[in-house]
Amino acid sequence: MSMLARIIGHMRPLRRQMALGLALSVTASLASFGLLFLSGWLLAAAAVAGLGGIAARNAFNLFLPAVGVRFFATMRILARYLERLVTHDATLRLIGRMRAWSISRLAPQAPALLARQRSGDMLFRFVSDTDRMGQFYLEVLVPVASAAICCVVFVAVMGAFSLSAALVLAVGLVVCGGVLPGVAGALSVHAMRRISRQQDTMHADLTEVLQGMGEFMFLGAGQAVQARIAARAADIRTERRRVALIEGGARSVMTVVTMTSALGVLAMADMACRAGALSAACLPMLALGGLAAFDVLAPLPAAWPLLGQVHMAAGRVFALCDTPPSVAPPALTRCPDDPSCLSLSDIGLRYPGAERWALRHADLSVVRGERVALVGPSGAGKSTLVNLLFRFYDYQEGTARFGGVDLKDVDADIMARHVGVVAQDFHLFQGSIRRNLTIACPTATEDAMWQALRVARLHAFVQAEPAGLDTLIGEGGVRLSGGQARRLAVAQVVLRNPAWIILDEPTEGLDAGTEHDLMTALLSALSPRTTLVCITHNPAVAARMDRVVRVEGGRFHEAGRAP
Numbered sequence: 403m404s405m406l407a408r409i410i411g412h413m414r415p416l417r418r419q420m421a422l423g424l425a426l427s428v429t430a431s432l433a434s435f436g437l438l439f440l441s442g443w444l445l446a447a448a449a450v451a452g453l454g455g456i457a458a459r460n461a462f463n464l465f466l467p468a469v470g471v472r473f474f475a476t477m478r479i480l481a482r483y484l485e486r487l488v489t490h491d492a493t494l495r496l497i498g499r500m501r502a503w504s505i506s507r508l509a510p511q512a513p514a515l516l517a518r519q520r521s522g523d524m525l526f527r528f529v530s531d532t533d534r535m536g537q538f539y540l541e542v543l544v545p546v547a548s549a550a551i552c553c554v555v556f557v558a559v560m561g562a563f564s565l566s567a568a569l570v571l572a573v574g575l576v577v578c579g580g581v582l583p584g585v586a587g588a589l590s591v592h593a594m595r596r597i598s599r600q601q602d603t604m605h606a607d608l609t610e611v612l613q614g615m616g617e618f619m620f621l622g623a624g625q626a627v628q629a630r631i632a633a634r635a636a637d638i639r640t641e642r643r644r645v646a647l648i649e650g651g652a653r654s655v656m657t658v659v660t661m662t663s664a665l666g667v668l669a670m671a672d673m674a675c676r677a678g679a680l681s682a683a684c685l686p687m688l689a690l691g692g693l694a695a696f697d698v699l700a701p702l703p704a705a706w707p708l709l710g711q712v713h714m715a716a717g718r719v720f721a722l723c724d725t726p727p728s729v730a731p732p733a734l735t736r737c738p739d740d741p742s743c744l745s746l747s748d749i750g751l752r753y754p755g756a757e758r759w760a761l762r763h764a765d766l767s768v769v770r771g772e773r774v775a776l777v778g779p780s781g782a783g784k785s786t787l788v789n790l791l792f793r794f795y796d797y798q799e800g801t802a803r804f805g806g807v808d809l810k811d812v813d814a815d816i817m818a819r820h821v822g823v824v825a826q827d828f829h830l831f832q833g834s835i836r837r838n839l840t841i842a843c844p845t846a847t848e849d850a851m852w853q854a855l856r857v858a859r860l861h862a863f864v865q866a867e868p869a870g871l872d873t874l875i876g877e878g879g880v881r882l883s884g885g886q887a888r889r890l891a892v893a894q895v896v897l898r899n900p901a902w903i904i905l906d907e908p909t910e911g912l913d914a915g916t917e918h919d920l921m922t923a924l925l926s927a928l929s930p931r932t933t934l935v936c937i938t939h940n941p942a943v944a945a946r947m948d949r950v951v952r953v954e955g956g957r958f959h960e961a962g963r964a965p
């Protein structure tokens with residue numbers, strides 16, 4: 403299916419509102435035309451009445467065009483206002499729908515998707531590309547469809563007075579509405595593509611710079627990055643200038659064609675008048691109508707290049723959203739019978755595109771209430787256990803059962819209900835400590851929040867802050883130290899009180915005293931039924947667990963049990 407057909411498919415639920423928007427746009431343009439058309443008649447009527455005295459005044463109906471002019475003037479204002487209201491509302495709804503749809507398609511692909519894509523790129527897809535796809539209705543479909551409908555009406559009205567004038571008008575409208583914008587669009591397509599590509603990369607670069615500003619500075623790469631972004635911005639400016647020149651040129655030629663056509667219409671009407679087929683009073687009416695007809699074409703030079711942009715944006719969004727998720731969703735979702743035991747048997751997991759197996763012939767069994775330390779060299783496959791449990795990546799060999807059901811039948815939402823994780827690269831959200839705790843557990847009371855902070859040994863710090871729970875922690879928790887941020891992540895999990903807790907290096911960045919206090923508070927706060935898996939390089943933390951499992955060569959090796 404073509405890109406535009408797919409966008410139109412997304413517009414289907416809004417079709418009534420969109421059709422109303424188009425109808426209002428057509429009404430406003432017809433009213434505009436009618437206004438000038440009748441104004442010509444009114445001018446002629448006034449002139450005749452002025453020149454001819456009472457007899458002429460009586461012979462010429464001044465009242466009808468005057469009423470018509472007022473009617474069309476009011477109609478134009480009203481229809482234009484309502485059109486803006488309806489079409490903009492429909493566009494915003496369409497953009498909202500496109501965004502919701504793309505998020506629903508992308509969510510099952512994360513985080514495998516993020517391993518392949520730059521986050522700035524993704525942001526651009528969500529914001530600019532979906533915006534542009536929404537503009538298809540407002541800035542392409544409505545102007546083009548409205549122009550096509552109105553032009554047929556204008557030519558028909560003109561034809562009722564003079565066929566030759568209508569023919570001249572039709573030729574002018576086709577040249578201005580079809581040929582010139584089409585040529586301008588074709589000439590600018592290359593520049594538009596380049597702008598789009600450069601913008602894409604620039605947004606991704608900018609996001610990377612904002613996220614890793616410190617690292618760029620440490621690596622002495624700040625100036626090189628700035629220069630790269632400036633070069634892209636300059637390239638975009640040059641291409642924009644080219645597009646503006648092409649569009650400006652098209653508009654200038656359109657003005658010439660408009661004037662020539664209006665003169666042509668006047669000439670044809672004059673000939674008809676001389677031949678006695680038309681009254682002289684109709685001449686100003688047809689001349690002004692001929693001019694007014696071209697107003698409806700004004701948005702078209704911008705609409706064609708935008709169509710190209712919409713096509714590109716839709717291509718990118720659909721390509722991303724159509725990528726099948728790296729892990730197929732369960733055909734039939736099942737809830738674990740007892741969400742506190744895990745059994746892995748002969749598991750083999752290889753990341754997409756990787757040569758090596760992260761886990762191979764791996765067996766592990768963890769039962770309710772156990773406290774297990776996962777230790778082992780860096781890159782051995784410890785954190786891969788989390789990816790496997792949440793099925794961020796699929797395992798290719800063996801069987802895994804969680805709470806008695808096959809892991810392939812449990813989706814990430816159900817897993818999140820039972821398992822709380824503090825990942826190695828945990829993320830805190832912009833805003834306050836309260837907001838971060840509320841995201842983890844929306845129903846948590848203030849007392850529960852303080853209790854969780856106490857277990858995570860963060861309460862003293864939060865109490866000392868003037869804003870307490872409302873202390874702002876900045877983007878990603880930048881206003882917290884590394885150890886404070888990690889303890890807040892631990893507090894989030896404690897607050898959720900899941901049946902399973904997995905902590906990846908929970909004490910990283912903590913001094914020995916705080917580390918000891920945190921583990922003591924955590925172990926005594928957990929219910930004996932809660933299972934705890936601690937991934938750690940710290941022997942002191944491992945020593946506090948019931949069992950130590952060593953991960954090496956992609957396998958789990960029993961390394962000791964507490965007496």
Ligand SMILES: Nc1ncnc2c1ncn2[C@@H]1O[C@H](COP(=O)(O)OP(=O)(O)OP(=O)(O)O)[C@@H](O)[C@H]1O
Nearest residue numbers: 517753754756760779780781782783784785786787
């Ligand atoms: N998303 C990924 N895509 C491809 N390969 C990955 C990915 N995540 C991890 N790996 C690879 O899988 C192997 C196991 O990684 P894992 O993160 O499980 O190690 P780890 O034991 O937790 O290491 P560390 O103690 O350093 O955190 C490594 O060789 C790593 O390069």
